[in-house]
Amino acid sequence: MTTFVDRVELHVAAGSGGHGCASVHREKFKPLGGPDGGNGGRGGDVLLVVDQSIxxxxxxxxxxxRSATNGKPGEGGNRSGKDGQDLILPVPDGTVVLDKAGNVLADLVGHGTSYVAAEGGRGGLGNAALASARRKAPGFALLGVPGGLQEIVLELKTVADVALVGYPSAGKSSLISVLSAAKPKIADYPFTTLVPNLGVVTAGETVYTIADVPGLIPGASQGKGLGLEFLRHVERCSVLVHVLDTATLESERDPVTDLDIIEEELKQYGGLGNRPRIVVLNKIDVPDGKDLAEMVRPDLEARGYRVFEVSAVAHMGLKELSFALAEMVGQARAAKPKEEATRIVIRPKAVDDAGFTVVQEEDGLFRVRGEKPERWVRQTDFNNDEAVGYLADRLNRLGVEAELMKAGARSGDGVAIGPEENAVVFDWEPTVMAGAEMLGRRGEDHRLEAPRPAAQRRRDKEAERDEAEKEYNDFKPF
Known part of the structure; x- marks a missing residue:
């Protein structure tokens, strides 16, 4: 059964916003007390949060x-719906978030670091929030916005100070087991290590982490063996340790050739050229291994490497190696730039940014794209004429109709708002004014107005009768 996974595809869905409520307050002797529909609740977000225990x-x-919960719909009596609960997904330290195309969306390093993978939808406004001086009793409410849907890829890159690299069976697992409290699987056959192992080492006052990466072979950077799957775990390490086998039974191998091959694979993988390196000649407890180590050491030192002769089995040379690694880790940490205080970046909106675009497509259709128009369309109940009129008002105030005219749209042309796979399409009529002029004092309920005095109603009727008689006298046949 698989026990270690460092790359997954994740499908996340945020919660949708709850619908607003269209309601009118009613009580004894006051049947129409005004709108009191509450707002819908916000949908829950999906968040990735670094957890050191994972x-x-x-x-x-x-x-x-994975899905977050939806917001609850609003209710009468000005009762707003409950917000959806955020879904928090714990991920290991060093997780990289990518989209399906491989573009990096977030690099999560450090306990508590978070990223919103999918944003919850807004709740719809109830008719109480939509009321105004001109629209005293709206007979509609806004719908909740659907939550975001995302397909992302999570890749784990081990966060460690030191990485042990080398051929299979070079003794990397044995070395990490004696330097730290890690208990990796150790056996006398290649590819015993199938997953990265992580250990903590204390050398004097310095505490650092060390990672044992599965064995590399020629072609690892192109996917041969296990290298391509686990080379990513070397990327975050500050120091690289070449563990070379001085007692190999393979006649065609020697420590210097192994070093050259592994260095070439690291070069092909890329991004590791500036990491400090040291060389560990392992298995000097074997007589032939000790002789070979003494033979190749001058050549390696001539190349500029610091060389340590050790035996993980006999615990030889480990203290010197441990303190040398602590020194290199300390230098690497000191060279890192200090973290600056959190800064708030303000990006003001451009003065000529209308918030939407109008583009005529090859088939003659005019497509409107923009965060606001597309959200407004999703919030509109197209079975309610008053809600459609409110949408027309909003689009007109935003300048969509004027921009359509500039783009050359004429009466009867098709207009689509939104992306191709989820758009609202209608025939445009520029001569029909949007808003109150189109619907006739939309949203005003005369039943809520105070009744006129009897004398005023009598005078109004007499004036209407006199006007009707005048019109008849002016146009009666002779």
Whole structure:
């Protein structure tokens, strides 16, 4: 059974916003007391949060579909709906978030670092929030906005100070087991290590982490063996340690050739050229291994490497190696730029940014794209004429109609608002004014107005009768 997973595809769905409520307050002797529909609740977000206790993406390998809860709809009596609950997904330190195309969306390093993978939808406004001096009793409410849907890829890159690299069976697992408290699987056959192992080493006052990366072979950077799957775990390490086998039984191999081959694979993978390196000649407890180590050491030192002769089995040379690594880790940490205080970046909107675009497509259709128009369309109940008129008002105030005229749209032309796969299409009529002029004092309920005095109603009727008689006298036949 798979116990370590460092790459998964995750399908996340944020919660949708709750619908607003269209309601009119009613009580005894006051049947029409004004609008009192509450707003819908916000949909829950999906957040990725770094948790130091998590070391693998295994849970998301088995359950790749995750959803937050929806917001509740509003109710009468000015009662707003409950917000949806955010879904928090814990991920290991060093998780990289990518889209399906491989573009990096977020690099999550450090406990508590978070990223909103999918944003919850807004709740719809109730008719109480939509009321105004001109629209005293709206007979509609706005719908909730659907939550975001995202398909993302999570890749784990181990966060460690030191990485042990080398051929299979070079003794990397044995070395990490004696330098730290890690308990990796150790056996006398290649590719015993199938997953990265992480250990913590204390050398004097310095505490650092060390990672044992599965064995590399020629062609690892192109996917041969296990290298391509786990070379990413070397990327975050500050120091690279070449573990070379001085007691190999393969006649065609020697420590210097192994070093050259592994260096070439690291070069082909890229991004590791500036990491400090040291060389560890392992298995000097074997007589032939000790002789070979003494033979190749001058050549390696001539290349500029610091060389340590050790035996993980006999615990030889480990203290010197441990303190040398602590020194290199300390230098790497000191060379890193200090983290600056959190800064708030303000990006003001451009003065000529209308917030939407109008483009005529090859088939003659005019397509309107923009965050506001598309959201407004999703919030509109097209079965309610008053709600459609309110949408027309909003689009007109935003300048969509004027921009359509500039783009050359004429009466009867098709106009689509939104992306091709989810758009609202209608025939445009520029001569029909949007808003109150189109619907006739839309939203005003005369039943809510104070009744006129009897004398005023009598005078109004007499004036209407006199006007009707005048019109008849002016146009009666002779």
């Amino acid at each position: 070391t693998t993406l295994l849970d998301y390998h088995h359950k790749p579909h």
